[in-house]
Amino acid sequence: MSIQLAIAGAAGRMGRALIAAASSEAGLTIIGGSERAGSAALGADLGLLAGGEGLGVVCVESPLTAAQSADVWIDFTTPTASLAALAALKGSGVKAIILGTTGFEPAQEAQIAEAAQHFCIVRSGNFSLGINLLLGLVKQAAERLGPEWDIEIFEAHHRRKLDAPSGTALMLGQAAAKGRGVSHTDVATFDRHGATATRKPGEIGYAVARGGGIIGDHEVMFASDDEVIRFSHSALNRAIFAKGAFVAARWAAGHGPGLYDMSDVLGL
DSSP: OOEEEEESSTTSHHHHHHHHHHTTOTTEEEEEEEOOTTOTTTTSBHHHHTTSOOOSOBEESOHHHHTTTOSEEEEOSOHHHHHHHHHHHTTSSOOEEEEOOOOOOHHHHHHHHHHTTTSEEEEOSOOOHHHHHHHHHHHHHHHHSOTTSEEEEEEEEOTTOOSSSOHHHHHHHHHHHHHHTSOHHHHEEOOOOSTTOOOOTTOEEEEEEEOTTOOOEEEEEEEOSSOEEEEEEEOOOTHHHHHHHHHHHHHHTTSOSEEEOHHHHHTO
């Protein structure tokens, strides 16, 4: 039985990647897609938007219309758009949400938690299988290396990315903090400049770069006085995120309401 998918932000970079990648995925069918009001993509065939053959399914403005026959809604858009879709889809037959949007404020996090009472939500700042394995390695390294090892996180993305640090960078920092048994909020440092920028003991520092068409580069550095260990990951195309999202979609289609992440999906 095929799982019916609807894609938010169908004309965006991730939306197009998801539609294109689905054509080679057995057991998955794209049956709807949405875009913001005023988008030139409204009314366009989703397959043509993704640079492939026509699917006979057009892009619409309403998430509820796009997901009319969907089992799973996949959303890599913006916090405001994602939350509006979650609210609208409570009146649909959608059972599962794959949420790749990042940059939510604390009050918005509460809305996601509330929506998880209605849907099976698999949420991740990065659906790459490689990144999710990297999270486990970073946590283990933080557990085993003492406080004399400083932790720094570097990330680079394309010039159009809205939020910084990336959701993936924050996930890596949170994994490191969990490994050390400390609160990420207490040790995260996002602003280091000027004459009083001396590193504080135990902090996890972040550095951000934005430029060109970089899909996503991440590095976690553990540095002592004697040696340096670096864990890094580079995304070479957006198909890696689509493939991970489809793994999550298949898993979520068989589970009830709740808030999950890729560690649940992968059994990590």
